[in-house]
Every structure is written in structure tokens, then in C-alpha cells.
Amino acid sequence: MAGTTDVLVAGAGIAGMKASLLLAAAGRQVHLVENTSVIGGRIIRCEDIFPSMECATCMVSPMQQDILVNDLINVITMGSVLSIEGSQGNFNVKVFKKATCVDPVACIGCAECWNVCPVTIPNSFEENLNDRKAISVPCAGALPNVPWIDREHCLRWNGQEECNECAAACVFEAIDFSYQDSELNLNVSDIILATGYKPSNGDNLMSFGWGKSPGIFTAPEFERYYASNGPTNGELTTKDGKKPGSVAIIVHADGTGSFSHINTMYSLKFLHYFEEKLPDVKIQVFLDSSYSPGYAEDRYHERWQDISTDLISYKGTPEISSGSDENLITISCKTDNGDITTQAEMVVLGISMQPSKGTTEFLDMLELNRNDEGFISNPDSTHSSVLSSIPGILIAGCAGGPSDIPTSVTKAAAAVGRVLSSSNRMEE
Numbered sequence: 001m002a003g004t005t006d007v008l009v010a011g012a013g014i015a016g017m018k019a020s021l022l023l024a025a026a027g028r029q030v031h032l033v034e035n036t037s038v039i040g041g042r043i044i045r046c047e048d049i050f051p052s053m054e055c056a057t058c059m060v061s062p063m064q065q066d067i068l069v070n071d072l073i074n075v076i077t078m079g080s081v082l083s084i085e086g087s088q089g090n091f092n093v094k095v096f097k098k099a100t101c102v103d104p105v106a107c108i109g110c111a112e113c114w115n116v117c118p119v120t121i122p123n124s125f126e127e128n129l130n131d132r133k134a135i136s137v138p139c140a141g142a143l144p145n146v147p148w149i150d151r152e153h154c155l156r157w158n159g160q161e162e163c164n165e166c167a168a169a170c171v172f173e174a175i176d177f178s179y180q181d182s183e184l185n186l187n188v189s190d191i192i193l194a195t196g197y198k199p200s201n202g203d204n205l206m207s208f209g210w211g212k213s214p215g216i217f218t219a220p221e222f223e224r225y226y227a228s229n230g231p232t233n234g235e236l237t238t239k240d241g242k243k244p245g246s247v248a249i250i251v252h253a254d255g256t257g258s259f260s261h262i263n264t265m266y267s268l269k270f271l272h273y274f275e276e277k278l279p280d281v282k283i284q285v286f287l288d289s290s291y292s293p294g295y296a297e298d299r300y301h302e303r304w305q306d307i308s309t310d311l312i313s314y315k316g317t318p319e320i321s322s323g324s325d326e327n328l329i330t331i332s333c334k335t336d337n338g339d340i341t342t343q344a345e346m347v348v349l350g351i352s353m354q355p356s357k358g359t360t361e362f363l364d365m366l367e368l369n370r371n372d373e374g375f376i377s378n379p380d381s382t383h384s385s386v387l388s389s390i391p392g393i394l395i396a397g398c399a400g401g402p403s404d405i406p407t408s409v410t411k412a413a414a415a416v417g418r419v420l421s422s423s424n425r426m427e428e
């Protein structure tokens, strides 16, 4: 085969990691571009994953380790694709890499530098439920376990050039403030877009009372509270530290009338979380009455039918308010049997999956078509789940729409299959 056989994989979540490992196993050089400092994607924020309820760390860690030691996978963290030119077999890709100011070879992840850094800022990885430092890793167990300096907040880039606390604390001399942002030029035969999704944020959920009470959580916030490496080390409490005796899950809090089964199952997973950590808690589950459960939800129900749950099918939008007793959140809604009002000490608001920033950037950069949900459209979904409108540019994971973990992995394998089979055809 003439020309390059390198492949660019954009996004190091579960789909991007799987695609990279499969390509490397087939002998292909991979450039894995990830715009954060760690690989693993959204799955590393979860304790358990649905539908199998497998331990997320147990599933992802071996993949992360394999990627970081694989000579055929060039991991470019803090990277973003600036431009793509050319066509299948010969794409020229320009990648921006942000300077981290930390030598990944010298660093051993000992934490001494961020322990002494005087700058404290909200940690978006933890849904702003705790803080990080201007030099930091996003959470315990992050891989690579190498911090980076956030110049937007570091004192040296904000008028106090004399700050040297982190470098002075690093006996391995891994910190170098002279590092500069850089650009890389890559030539690749194919590109796999595994840029994932972003959850709807709290702003979308303010009409459901988010921000009004320490007992109201978005699903991603709740996920981090449950996680053993999260801000409470896995203790399920309200944000002011109280253990709830009653909880409500508003499964379709961010619904538009067209509800994804993936989003629904994601919220129903929390039944398992409550069973594990608050087995005596009273649980109410609120579902929009226009939602039709599918096969997957039926399986979920079978699995947790022994968990005592009040299921409430509502019409319109529930009203959520905090009363004079700050521990109690009041939920009022219309049902087929009339209006009901109930209370809970903790409320979890389900989210919807939306195109990530990376997915949106590729949609705009490559002028790809959008599907009804705003993700990358597949022009031939009858014959393949991974095609885009441009030959040689493939879609994996949630870049094409909400997917669970098994489907994301399957799509990654299908995208790799397309890459390998197209190169075989080009060789002929």
C-alpha cells in the first residue's frame, strides 16, 4: 500500500481507547488525540457502568495501562485537532498541544507539587463539588498520573512570576515553566472520531430546582458522590453532609419529549447505587408519562424489582421546591390519578446526552451533517453504524449519538474493521 498507514483517533474515551488498541494489535501506528490531561473519558467518572454494573475502574484500567505502554500508540493529551486537509489515504492533520510544564518521563505522580500550590479553583472533573490546584491531576487514580499547570490560574501567568512553590517541591525536577504550546503535523490514512458526549448541565435543570437545595443533585454530581475516588470518598450524603432517609429520581428531568433509553437506563442505574449504600432509604422514581419503556428497561426492572420503589408517571413538568424544613424537598406533579405532592430529602435529576465540544468542533470543521439529536449523522445507517459523509472519516462511540458502553465498544471495533478493510482494498 502506498502512502501512510497511520490512523488518527480523536478522543480517548472507551471507544477511542478500544479503537486504538485494536488498530495497534493489527500493526497500525495510532495517534490518539485527547483534549484533557488523562485518558479514559467519561467512564472514569463512574463507579459502576450499566447495563452490566461492572466496576468501571476494573474495566478501564487495563486498557489505559496497555495504551500507555504500547509503542504503536502515540498518546497526545492536552491536544486538539486544528485542521484536516486531504482525503482518505492521505489526510494532513494539524494538532495543537497545550504546554503542561511537567515532564511526563521525570514525573512520578507523587502529589508534592499540588499539595503546596497556593491557588485553589473549582474542579470541573468533580462537577465543581470540590477544588483542585493550579497544578493538578483531575482525580485520584488518573492516568497518566501526571499533573499539568493551568496557566489561566497559575500565579506565574497572572502577575506573580516569582511563584516557584511547585517546582521547589519537586525533587524529580519534573516541572519546567519554559514549556511552550506546540503544533504537530500528522499524515494519516483514516480518522476515527470518538469524541463522545457531554451531559446536560445544571443550567438546563434549574427549573427542576437544581441549585436551590443541598439535597438536589444532577446525575453526574450524584455519580461523583457515589464514586470511591470522588469528593466524599463514596459516602452518599446531601451536599451539606446529611444522610437522606428518602430520595427521588426524576429520570426525565432534562427531557424534550423524545427520551433516550440510554439516559433512562443511566438514571435507573442509581437504584443499584442506593441498594448498595443506603439499603433502607425510601425511593420514588418519577418517569414522564409520554415515555415508553423498552426491552432494556424491562431487564433493569427485573433485576431490581425487589428494591422497594414508588413509581410515579407524571404529566407536564414536576414542580420542585424547598420548604421551611430545609431537609425536605417538595415535589408536586400531575398524574392520571390527579395531582400529587410528595417529599424527599435527596433528589437526583436525570440528564440528557448532548454532542461534546469535540464532536461539535469536528461537525463544524469538516462540515459534517448533523442528525436529529445534533450528533454526527451517518448517511448509510442501514449498512454500517460508523460511516460519516466523508470517506475515511469514521464515527465511534457517542460521537454519532447516545450509546451505552457495549455499543460504544462495538462501534469502535466496526470503525477499525472499516479502516483495515479499506486499506486492504487500496492495496489490491
Ligand code: SF4
Binding pocket: 102, 106, 107, 108, 109, 110, 111, 112, 113, 114, 146, 147, 169, 170, 171, 172, 173, 174, 175
Ligand atoms: S512533585 Fe514532581 S514528580 Fe511529584 S507529581 Fe509533581 S511534578 Fe510529578
Ligand code: SF4
Binding pocket: 116, 117, 118, 119, 134, 135, 149, 150, 153, 154, 155, 156, 163, 164, 165, 166, 167
Ligand atoms: S507556579 Fe505557583 S501558582 Fe503556579 S502552579 Fe506552581 S505553585 Fe501553583
